Amino acid sequence: MQAALRLARQQRRCLVTTANPAHVLAGSTSAAVPKRPLIPLSNVEAQWDKLTSEERSSVHDQLEVLMKKDWKELSIDEKKAAYYVSFGPHGPRTPSSKPGENFKVFLGTAALLGVTGILFIGIRALAPAPPKTINKEWETAMNERGLEQKMNPITGISSEGYKGKGFVVSK
Amino acid sequence: MRSQILPVLRLASRPALKVAAIPRTTPVRYAHAHQESFEAFSERYVTFFQNAEDLFELQRGLNNCFAHDLVPSPAVIEAAVRAARRVNDYSTAVRIFEGISEKVENKAQYQAYLDELKPLREELGIMTKDELYPKSS
CATH class of the missing domain: 4.10.910 (30s ribosomal protein s13; domain 2)
Structure with missing residues (x-):
């Protein structure tokens, strides 16, 4: 158990310092910085909510590199992605109500008012005659x-x- | 006895009279009395945006600049957009134009800003939010 732990620690130290010659041969730069899968920028808006934080930071890095270029060379999808990631309606900028919700609120209020009107008329109809x-x-x-x-x-x-x-x- | 003590007490109770007699070396600064002119405001923010070094500084300046009861002049907008280009942030450049559309009183004024800054937008390739996300779709 102790020996296994020491071995693991040694291996980890090797990874960090790249002192292991076999590892250097395998290409330590790509192993030290794990290569993230490229997220297509064309449809970031649709899948942004499903992305993990790692994938989001990968999108951030991609955009950071892209925005260093001349902005006239950027495609409209890249521009949209850049705007959406920074100022799109997600996180603290999520709109507080969905479209069509106001109409539902109006319908609910109207229904409640109708029920109270019916109650009012019904109670008055059932009341005894005036003195x-x-x-x-x-x-x-x-x-x-x-x-x-x-x-x-x-x-x-x-x-x-x-x-x-x-x-x-x-x- | 009483008539002798009274003037002494009166002096002691009003020490401010003595202080006021000392000539001031620094002018009194009243926050409400200072009115910055529009030109001075524009000049201040143009220099601020020209010296903005990173994205945080640029966005902090934009927050302050757009918090006043005025629409920043085109010179300020240009300086801010060029700062956005310098710190390589496209979305902030788009956001600046979105901010103008929020601050102006009507669509004609916004259109005037867009026309005035058209060369700058074409030079840097900036699209407005309405161009990126058309309302119809």
Whole structure:
């Protein structure tokens, strides 16, 4: 166990310092910097969300090299990829609502308002009839009775030159 | 006794009078009184963008420059775009034009900026965001 560990450590040190001649022959530069798979820049927008962070940094590196060239030589896909990676709608720039969501919110609100309207009408339809004292006849009769009794003679219905309606409130 | 103490107390309670008598060597700086003219603003940001060394510095300057209640002059925009070219960041150059379209009052003003800076855009090969992503698709 101990021997195996030491061996592994030795091998790792060899990898880092490239002291192993066999390794140098095999081409240590490509092994020291693991070659990342090239991500096609033409469709970065579609697959950006699925890329791992390593693949994203590989795209970053590709773009960094590309943008050192004359910008007039860049293809429109490369320009789009450069813009999308920096300022596209992902990460903190994800739009807070998808297109069509506002319409759904409007529909939901309208449906709720309709339900409350139906409830309002239904409850009022089921309610008992208003009391017998709330109608025009009863209230005129109350006025007559008030005048009969000289009710409120200073400011009320029995006062001189009274113009108000007295007890009449319903049409 | 009281009449003797009072003037002393009065002096002691107003030390500011003495301080004000000393002549000032540095002028008083009031933050609200200083109004930078548009030309001075443009000149300041042109020199800033000409000296911007890396992408962070450029984007920091852009954030500050576009935070004011004005649209930066074409000279400032040109300096900023050239800074973007110097630090090799295409997306920031596109973003600068997007920023103008956000700051201007109407489309005619944006179009005027685009026309004014057309030689620069053609020289560096910069497309605006609307050209990269047409609205119709």
